[in-house]
Amino acid sequence: MRYDTIRPIYYLKKWQYFEAARYELSSIELENAKIFFHAMRKLKDSDRLILMDVYYYSKEPCAFDNRTGYYRSLYPVKDSVLAEKYGVTVDKFGQMKCRAQDQLKKAMQVVLEQMGNHFVFRMNNLYLVEILQQGTYKERYVLGREHDAKVFQPSESITVKLLLQGFEKVPVAEREI
Structure with missing residues (x-):
């Protein structure tokens, strides 16, 4: 929308x-x-x-x-x-x-x-909680429940990379942060 x-x-x-x-x-x-x-x-x-x-x-x-x-x-x-x-x-x-x-x-x-203004990343029914060893070739993703999800802002550079890897961007209301 x-x-x-x-x-x-x-x-x-x-x-x-x-x-x-x-x-x-x-x-x-x-x-x-x-x-x-x-x-x-x-x-x-x-x-x-x-x-x-x-x-x-x-x-x-x-x-x-x-x-x-x-x-x-x-x-x-x-x-x-x-x-x-x-x-x-x-x-x-x-x-x-x-x-x-x-x-x-x-x-x-x-x-x-x-x-x-803010969003989280989801793959199927799991949400991105943490990125381990970010920026290296050993980069790994920790997935978990929605309320544990890491909140991102539009200016963060990793957004495109996560979208290309199959994550879905899910908007989050300000009061839920």
Whole structure:
């Protein structure tokens, strides 16, 4: 997910899918879901409620995923239906919805910014804990659990070398460091 091209509607339509298929999500989908849910927690209750009414409580599925057995997204509830529920005009509700989506986009950008500064390396389900004899021909890697993983910054020169050796770069939020 790129910081400057976030489209909150894309993630909102996948909200139920992220929850239902949480154990079958690909690594990219899982990363997107984490960013989405962290950002949702940062929203005001009023904005979250509007987005829930529009996207989460929708009963109209689309885009079935054969791999997971779940619908990937839902059509949002029409503004006219929710405008009646909220007791406002359709135009006013549309503005409320757009404001809530903008707040979600800003929150997602904040989460991405926090995650982009630090990362760990993973291979399969094991994380890089330590590099022994770094810079020599006898260089070895110690792998272990996620909470023991060594945290790297983007400026470190070993990053490219580890990526070429098959490690996967996994972003880490600032508060987890």
